Amino acid sequence: MHAHPPLIPFPSQSFAWKSSWFPLPAMPLVFSAPEAWRTVLGAGVASLKLSVQWSSEAGNADVFFEKTASKRGPESYSLDVQSKQIHVTAQQPEGAFYALMTLSQLLKAYPQEIPCCSIEDAPAYPWRGFMLDVARNFFSIDELYRIVDLLCTFKMNVLHLHLSDDQGWRLEIASHPDLVCDPSRSYTQSQMRDLQQYAAVRNVQIVPEIDLPGHTLALLSVYPQYSCTGGPFEIPVGEGIFQDILCVGKDEALQCAKGILREVSELFDSKFIHLGGDEIPLQRWAACPDCIRRRQDLGLSDEKDLLRWFCNEMAAYARTLGKHLILWNDYVDDGYDRSITTQIWNPLKATGQAARTSIKSDYFHTYLDMDHALVSLHTVYKYGRILRDASSLIGSELLLWTEYISTLDMLEGHLLPRLLAGAEIFWTQPDACSYKRFNKVLRENQALFIPRFSAFTPADLWDPPRWEQYYRRWKRKRRVLRNSREAGISL
Structure with a gap:
């Protein structure tokens, strides 16, 4: 893996590599997210030209988006790449959207398997x-x-x-x-x-x-x-x-x-x-x-x-x-x-x-x-x-x-x-x-x-x-x- 994550902009709060890998399944990736977030995430998927399938079952998803409380603002998010699933938490759909932008850069840099990592992120300026x-x-x-x-x-x-x-x-x-x-x-x-x-x-x-x-x-x-x-x-x-x-x-x-x-x-x-x-x-x-x-x-x-x-x-x-x-x-x-x-x-x-x-x-x-x-x-x-x-x-x-x-x-x-x-x-x-x-x-x-x-x-x-x-x-x-x-x- 890279010494520095191939991410622009660099995560604002924290970034840490883990020792394991998430093997990428055959496309399309399976996403699970709150229904209210799908319009925004779907727009991001379209701009990135990703191949995605939606599921209502979080356990069956490759990438699971979950709503959570946050004190870091509506554009903040957490992204946790685990060995069996990628887990995103955000307060609002804006944060989930930016997590998707970060994930897309990891997918491009590591098309076979993504090194597991954890990211905490929020913007410096609104x-x-x-x-x-x-x-x-x-x-x-x-x-x-x-x-x-x-x-x-x-x-x-x-x-x-x-x-x-x-x-x-x-x-x-x-x-x-x-x-x-x-x-x-x-x-x-x-x-x-x-x-x-x-x-x-x-x-x-x-x-x-x-x-x-x-x-x-x-x-x-x-x-x-x-x-x-x-x-x-x-x-x-x-x-x-x-x-x-x-x-x-x-x-x-x-x-x-x-x-x-x-x-x-x-x-x-x-x-x-x-x-x-x-x-x-x-x-x-x-x-x-x-x-x-x-x-x-x-x-x-x-x-x-x-x-x-x-x-x-x-x-x-x-x-x-x-x-x-x-x-x-x-x-x-x-x-x-x-x-x-x-x-x-x-x-x-x-x-x-x-x-x-x-x-x-x-x-x-x-x-x-x-x-x-x-x-x-x-x-x-x-x-x-x-x-x-x-x-x-x-x-x-x-x-x-x-x-x-x-x-x-x-x-x-x-x-x-x-x-x-x-x-x-x-x-x-x-x-x-x-x-x-x-x-x-x-x-x-x-x-x-x-x-x-x-x-x-x-x-x-x-x-x-x-x-x-x-x-x-x-x-x-x-x-x-x-x-x-x-x-x-x-x-």
Whole structure:
């Protein structure tokens, strides 16, 4: 057997080998589980393409799932591989599902007989996410199903979809049908409902992001009356921060924003809606008569106060819809509605947010659109040590922006294997994490973990020389600062 178990993520609580073996019977494996768990376990079996037969008799089963009380939360489980049966206990079906994901890795690594072992497992963080930008470059609904399967296999439970930006609007909005310029490169509401249903039984929640009030040129290009200047506007290509944003001085623009928020709230089951709120040049508001009038009527001192008012209005409205907002942390301070969760991409701008619920996605640890010389495999993995020092933290996300990523092979090459490093540090307690072990297990079992994905970055590119990483980071920081200065934003 392996010195280290071929498991990613590594069990968070405890792992121990035993001296005996469980010989695998001829397929299909016989599973026995509570009736209420079979839908979720069946979804996992389908994603893993396992051959399984169900039995109501625990004594006749190869794998016996049993409900038990647990103080470690609904996603925890125990897995005990014995010489005659594999026994799984969990409090909720989520835990049983993750036990199945662990078992599947053992089945792949040991196709003849599994070494007996005992595992106690529970996640380090409740929010273990991946954000995919489908606004800059579109990825089909079938590709999103593949992403859901990948996330659930490695115990990640959030797919955050960046659905709108300056470069594109990808979600059907019935009240504003012209937002979708190309139906072949957008998602219908029916497709999103089906995707959510598929993801939900695999313990993955879909969190939508509709960027407001900045990053809105795709909206303003078809509804220029909601801008400060009246347009006309063109949808840009590639990266950039653009001056024209939603005019919060116009009542009809606010009604548009709330109408979209209401429709998105009705469509998505997640209690969270991401409203963006990052990289917002405020020069247009400073010169706009409508925005000046709004600011004066409200007794606000400047455009940042006006932005704070807009976000608080949207947060209050979201609560009437049973939702909570997430905002990027650029502008959020103590004056923002306390129900708002911040997603911290820029740790230098995180002052005054210590007591606020947060999700961490530091720029130089989680941005997978950067190549491995900027964000190496080791860089992603060591982020786990940083996470444990954060207060009021519910978890973290890896982010993949797509200004320059346009094909599935490019997406997978940037995603893999760094997603696996993120999956481990989000699930496994920091004291149980070891990059040396993770790297060794990954190198020895790469084909077992990702057999269905082709564009896996070769191992010799995972961790480039340090001098190259430092130099590339320095160049990238200069570029980011230049783009921000040109847009009138101070980072």
